[in-house]
Amino acid sequence: MLPSSLLRTLLPVSFWAGSVYARSTFNIKAHGTGVQYAASGQAAGDIGVTTSNDLSYYVDITLGGQNFTVLLDTGSTDLWVYTAGKDVKFTNTTNLDASLHYGIGSVDGIIQFTELKLGDFTIPNQVFINATEVTDMQLDTYQGIMGMAFDNTDIYQKIQSAWGTDVANSLARAPITNIFAQDPTLPNNFDVQLGRTSELEDIADGVFVISDHGEGFESVTKAPQLPRVAPDHWSIVMDAMLVNGKSFAFNKSRISGAPSGKVVAALDTGYSFPPIPGAAVDAIYSTIPGALFDPYSSFWLVPCDASTNLTFVFAGQEFPVHPIDLTYPNTIELEVNGTLTNVTACINTYQASTLDPRSFTGFDLILGDAFLRNVYASFDYGDYYPGNHTNGLPFVQMLPTTDASKMWQEFHDERAATLAELPPVIDPAAIIQAEKALQESAADEDLHKTGMVAGAAASSDEDSSSGDSWGKKYGMIALGLLAANLLIGVVLLVVTVVMCVRGVKGKSVRYAPVRFKDNADDFERGALKYSD
Ligand SMILES: *[C@@H]1O[C@H](CO)[C@@H](O)[C@H](O)[C@H]1NC(C)=O
Ligand SMILES: *[C@@H]1O[C@H](CO)[C@@H](O)[C@H](O)[C@H]1NC(C)=O
Ligand SMILES: *[C@@H]1O[C@H](CO)[C@@H](O)[C@H](O)[C@H]1NC(C)=O
Numbered sequence: 129m130l131p132s133s134l135l136r137t138l139l140p141v142s143f144w145a146g147s148v149y150a151r152s153t154f155n156i157k158a159h160g161t162g163v164q165y166a167a168s169g170q171a172a173g174d175i176g177v178t179t180s181n182d183l184s185y186y187v188d189i190t191l192g193g194q195n196f197t198v199l200l201d202t203g204s205t206d207l208w209v210y211t212a213g214k215d216v217k218f219t220n221t222t223n224l225d226a227s228l229h230y231g232i233g234s235v236d237g238i239i240q241f242t243e244l245k246l247g248d249f250t251i252p253n254q255v256f257i258n259a260t261e262v263t264d265m266q267l268d269t270y271q272g273i274m275g276m277a278f279d280n281t282d283i284y285q286k287i288q289s290a291w292g293t294d295v296a297n298s299l300a301r302a303p304i305t306n307i308f309a310q311d312p313t314l315p316n317n318f319d320v321q322l323g324r325t326s327e328l329e330d331i332a333d334g335v336f337v338i339s340d341h342g343e344g345f346e347s348v349t350k351a352p353q354l355p356r357v358a359p360d361h362w363s364i365v366m367d368a369m370l371v372n373g374k375s376f377a378f379n380k381s382r383i384s385g386a387p388s389g390k391v392v393a394a395l396d397t398g399y400s401f402p403p404i405p406g407a408a409v410d411a412i413y414s415t416i417p418g419a420l421f422d423p424y425s426s427f428w429l430v431p432c433d434a435s436t437n438l439t440f441v442f443a444g445q446e447f448p449v450h451p452i453d454l455t456y457p458n459t460i461e462l463e464v465n466g467t468l469t470n471v472t473a474c475i476n477t478y479q480a481s482t483l484d485p486r487s488f489t490g491f492d493l494i495l496g497d498a499f500l501r502n503v504y505a506s507f508d509y510g511d512y513y514p515g516n517h518t519n520g521l522p523f524v525q526m527l528p529t530t531d532a533s534k535m536w537q538e539f540h541d542e543r544a545a546t547l548a549e550l551p552p553v554i555d556p557a558a559i560i561q562a563e564k565a566l567q568e569s570a571a572d573e574d575l576h577k578t579g580m581v582a583g584a585a586a587s588s589d590e591d592s593s594s595g596d597s598w599g600k601k602y603g604m605i606a607l608g609l610l611a612a613n614l615l616i617g618v619v620l621l622v623v624t625v626v627m628c629v630r631g632v633k634g635k636s637v638r639y640a641p642v643r644f645k646d647n648a649d650d651f652e653r654g655a656l657k658y659s660d
């Protein structure tokens with residue numbers, strides 16, 4: 129299910145003028161070479177990872193002799209790259225097509241083989257999807273996704289059904305398990321610490337180490353082992369979520385065997401804004417004075433200088449979340465009293481999950497980058513070996529990296545510096561008021577069309593990319609924040625479209641906003657093709 133779980137949020141890279149691509153340096157350290165690359169050094173094997181405003185984390189790879197930037201994703205497995213225009217040397221070719229549908233976006237292509245270089249590691253014959261059609265990805269920022277989860281997803285299944293299990297076990301591995309498989313003496317782990325950029329320092333040091341541990345983080349091996357409790361994802365048991373010290377009461381976990389009172393969290397570097405149950409989102413943001421839930425955009429609007437104390441607990445270990453990771457300053461164009469104005473609003477980063485629980489299984493919530501920036505995490509495959517899914521005992525070990533005694537001062541300093549670079553902040557209530565006015569005028573003009581969103585959206589791309597008709601046609605959903613946040617809008621739109629179609633066709637229609645294993649072909653993104 130992972131390919132569908134290719135759980136990740138795709139966000140606009142740059143919402144406002146002057147936004148900088150901060151460069152954060154990730155290190156790949158080859159086991160046994162004894163070489164530790166300096167964080168900012170340019171030694172061979174050093175992999176530069178770019179992050180724009182902490183939304184996504186990228187790794188540079190060399191594929192068939194050409195350089196590409198790919199998203200680092202612990203929520204998926206298959207490697208895909210859009211190679212158009214670059215002379216990639218293939219080591220073998222197939223005619224097997226593959227198709228991945230993520231939480232947002234999709235990719236179609238053909239399974240091919242080539243040499244992959246990742247830091248100091250070379251994989252002579254790496255399987256990947258040579259993408260031919262890519263939907264809702266920012267190809268100018270990254271040309272692919274490198275999954276870091278488990279080997280039983282689309283590539284594996286396609287090769288297995290074409291050439292059998294033995295061939296799949298040896299040829300269909302993800303880069304990370306290929307690295308482990310080609311040198312069995314390598315420890316089966318990779319470690320990640322996501323850097324946090326700020327206006328005060330635009331270089332953030334992150335760590336991405338294979339088969340070793342980052343300098344200063346060696347004690348991660350003494351942290352409690354958090355076993356993977358559901359297949360396919362890095363899904364681990366979470367004891368509690370504390371909001372200002374108070375434990376939030378989650379519903380019973382949907383993962384069978386989860387200890388009573390606990391839930392299961394998937395750790396996913398590919399998801400910028402963690403999707404969690406709506407009630408948990410409300411519990412977090414309702415504690416912030418001045419924060420308001422915006423019924424038009426479904427975001428919480430939070431005063432930019434306010435946050436709350438949020439802590440996650442795993443195996444008794446507390447992981448405070450930095451207050452700066454709880455909200456995201458977003459510049460929007462808003463019609464205020466008849467004048468279109470650029471203003472800054474802070475939105476919630478922990479967001480109500482809209483993932484269909486029937487498609488996305490194996491966890492109760494996803495902890496993405498807004499959590500992972502607060503930990504040093506070691507992902508260990510244990511004795512997992514490709515094709516040997518029954519005996520592997522993967523686990524995660526984590527160290528907290530946010531200092532609760534300093535975080536509030538850091539929050540005030542850094543947020544003030546950020547806001548100084550942005551248009552003036554606007555009061556949450558003023559945004560809601562402006563959206564209300566906009567909706568009322570749109571409704572006057574075009575009331576009956578809101579029920580027809582599905583057809584309009586499905587049939588015409590131009591409609592959804594043109595600001596004017598967007599505002600008119602999708603008055604119900606495309607207000608305020610979404611105008612500047614087109615890709616977030618796309619998520620809402622897809623969900624809305626699916627619901628409308630379902631409503632129209634009646635309850636016998638099976639639908640899937642994203643692909644999942646057993647009905648992959650039932651849903652064709654964009655064309656809205658369904659079959660029963
Ligand atoms: C790929 O990147 C490396 C390191 O920056 C550089 O030395 C090399 O020339 C690049 N290769 C190509 C084909 O652009
Ligand atoms: C290329 O793939 C074919 C199967 O399509 C396989 O028979 C052949 O051995 C492969 N060649 C190499 C060099 O891997
Ligand atoms: C790989 O994909 C690119 C872009 O879609 C295409 O131009 C190229 O022909 C493909 N190559 C192979 C071997 O599939």
Ligand SMILES: *[C@@H]1O[C@H](CO)[C@@H](O)[C@H](O)[C@H]1NC(C)=O
Nearest residue numbers: 377378379380405406407408
């Ligand atoms: C528990 O589940 C119900 C029904 O799906 C939902 O309405 C409610 O918000 C959930 N509560 C929590 C704490 O997630």
Ligand SMILES: *[C@@H]1O[C@H](CO)[C@@H](O)[C@H](O)[C@H]1NC(C)=O
Nearest residue numbers: 372373415434435436437536
């Ligand atoms: C966060 O916790 C600290 C220490 O317990 C407390 O002093 C502070 O008031 C809390 N902040 C908020 C916004 O609740």
Ligand SMILES: *[C@@H]1O[C@H](CO)[C@@H](O)[C@H](O)[C@H]1NC(C)=O
Nearest residue numbers: 463464465466554555558559
């Ligand atoms: C919009 O107009 C109203 C009434 O004239 C006024 O009270 C309000 O402050 C104005 N809003 C802004 C953001 O200027």
Ligand SMILES: *[C@@H]1O[C@H](CO)[C@@H](O)[C@H](O)[C@H]1NC(C)=O
Nearest residue numbers: 143144145460461468469470
């Ligand atoms: C808002 O900012 C963007 C980016 O700087 C700019 O292109 C746009 O014209 C601004 N809009 C208004 C109404 O000032």
Ligand SMILES: *[C@@H]1O[C@H](CO)[C@@H](O)[C@H](O)[C@H]1NC(C)=O
Nearest residue numbers: 511512513515516517519520
């Ligand atoms: C699977 O892993 C276990 C434990 O490492 C090992 O004993 C067993 O032989 C493996 N099975 C296969 C088919 O590789």
